[in-house]
Amino acid sequence: MESPVVYFKDLFSGRLHSKKAGSRGVSDAVSRQQPFVVMVRKEVADHIRSWRFIVLLILIVLTFAGAMYVSLSNLKAAVSNENDPDRLFLYLKLLTATDGSLPPFHIFMSFLGALLGISLGFDAINAERNNGTLIRLLAQPVYRDNLLLAKFVSALVVVAVLFLSLSLLMIGGGLIITGVRIEGAEFCRILSFVVLTVLYVGFWLSLAILLSVKFRQATTSALTAIGIWLFFTVFYRIVVNMIVKSFFPDPNFMAQEDILFYNNVILDLLRLAPSQLYTDATTTLLMPSVRSLGPLTMEQMAGAIPSPLSVRESILIVWPQVSGLLAATAVCFALAYFWFMRAEIRT
């Protein structure tokens, strides 16, 4: 540390610096990055290098491979099933066909997607706080919300790349194995399935980030997030069933319209769970013949030909689900934002 001042010859005099910046302003502006971009880059790098992500990646790839294997071995039966209006959508069948030994990939994803989102976000803020890096980071000239947004976007980027490459792999593999050309409609459906999956992971991610802002301990926020997830996947259905049994009238003594009405109420209650929204939406997208997510009356069904819907119509059916997921994500994120922006940062 001898004679350090030599190093600072003109580093610290603001005037000299600004003069320099004036002359090279143009080249500087090109190579200088926005803080937000810098943060996202760092977060993405962190995710990719972390063991946690690698373990989850292996888990998801294995699930994907298992589901693909089962569907490939059942592909012939599924495609030659004359009663199925969807039989000609080979690539959608790849994603959904199963012989019952293993659930199809999109059902798996309703569990794993939640886990993925939680594990990428549960220690986003509180780990930094506990390490003492949060205060150092926020003492830099960056906006607080940039940090929150960077955490969210980086995890989402990683997840999007993961699912996009998986489905492209699946399409490529399908092309090689079967030699059947992929239809534009199929491609659109698979793409929207990927978008939907990313959105679903995004919901759990924003919930996890919210909890990481709220709780000081990473373990507390992880456990709470897993608790919420378990509640929605396991207990919520039981609770709804209990309520229905004790409060709703016996269906044996009801008119047709009443039964329909109560059924819709039950479905609406179930759709408060994000995993239900996701399953509904993916099922509709991946099975083009699904026309409605609720019960249909005979009058509504009269004259309908059991044929697949167009992509646009399928998307129209799942639009409420998509907006529900989007709204839930936005609420969680806004709440996290609200708590974080005015919180005192100290170690």
Added chain:
Amino acid sequence: MENAIIELEGLTKFYGSLKAVDNLHLRINAGEVFGLLGPNGAGKTTTILMMLGLTEPSGGMARVCGFNATKDPISVKRKVGYMPDSVGFYDNMTAFENLSYIARLNGIPAHDVYHRVQEMMELVGLGAAMHKKTSAYSRGMKQRLGLADVLIRQPEVIILDEPTLGIDPTGVKEFLHLIRQLSRQQGITVLLSSHHLHQVQQVCDRVGIFVGGKLLAEGDIHQLSQHLFSEEAYLVTITVKDALSDTTAWESMLLQMEAVKKVTASGNTIEVSCTGNITPKLVRFLVEKGFDIMGVHQKEYGLEEIYQRYFDNNLTENVSHGKSSGLFQRSFFRKTAQ
């Protein structure tokens, strides 16, 4: 005052009913090294956080480099480097990566980052350990890395919260020397919070004593001691050979001398408190009176006494507030200064 770079006007912060910072007025001039001195839980860190806009004040305003820290924290943070009391780094990254992340966040152009980081690491004496992971760093090394982290964006003001915590004595000396030198040569303003009196005494131009959320006194060491010990800036203890008998006669004569404030005699020692340095005069007087002087001791008040004095004054009332770590639960300070 001319050219104040940090201005705090009536800054107040409540935590619930606890007043952490109480109506604080403070001006720090450009290019000066200011020491914020106070015990744990005095509100030093809270004040610093408010200056950086990391905490909202309950009242008053903090103005740093001409910007309102609460409303425009980004402009303030562009000019101010802050080192928290416990610096943390990303353990899975090397020191170099940690520092270049901060450099990029501060908008240093990509082609400059490498050189700048290398320069800084060498400056703080970590050139050899540059590519080690920070998890392998010792406390002192992290502290130095923290300084590099603050300096890399070429700040106008440096705020250091307990910067010497956990460094060995030689390290502290080098560290403070470096800070002092930077401030002198580059005109950087330094605000330094600490509870280590001697370190503050070594480097600071001015000192503010901060207790229970209030700034009790500010000024340089000399001003402080005058302000506080205006009655008895000097204490002269004179030891004589024989036990003192009849004292009243010469005591009143002593008291008539100007500058003498108080005389106490017991056994064979005489203690004289006075406002000016009149030791020779006292000795001459006593010699003339026929005393055999064995020893003369003149006491001057340093920062230690100043500090002690403030705390002693506040010991009388036990209000438990502040960071309630077991040691400090019996809090020393009452909210209102004497």
